[in-house]
Amino acid sequence: MMNGSTILFYLLAALTLGCGVLSISTRHIFRAAIYLLFSLVGVAGIYFWLAYEFIAAVQIVVYVGGIVVLIIFSIFLTQQAGEKLPAQSLSRGIWAALAVFCAFALTMLQVVQHNFPEGGENKHVTVRDIGEKMLHTGDGGYALPFEIISMLLLAAMVGCIVIASRTKPESK
16 A cells, blocks of 8 residues: 555656656757756655755756756747747657667666665754765865856856857748
8 A cells, every 4th residue: 555655756756757758759949948847846856755855955946946947048038939849850769769778778787786775764964064065175075076066057057148149040
């Protein structure tokens, strides 16, 4: 018998996977951005379900609140929100399906080969602990990955500006 927690997990997983598939399969660019938004909200919901509130909040602020909004604004600035993307060729779809299958097979291979320990008792971690760990420069610190993430966000903003600054080709 499934309890409420299990049902909630399956609903969040279905939301995340369903919107992710819709995001890559739709030909409407604005709808793809909205499906991406809901997929990322589903990931944040899974983090909340796992009781990782800080990571869930970061997921919402950085990805949902930042990158997706930049993507949507760049779509509107290019004035192509209502246009359909061109249909993809069959060979491209076959290669994409093959890549997805290979990625799934490699992931399952890693899961089967490694004996992951059972989940134990969660240690309550404060935001202060996370901040000290992220900014600590010695052994076990995450200052370098923290800076790499900031460069990723900068690259996303520059990419959105480049997309937004492109002018629409004039029809003859």
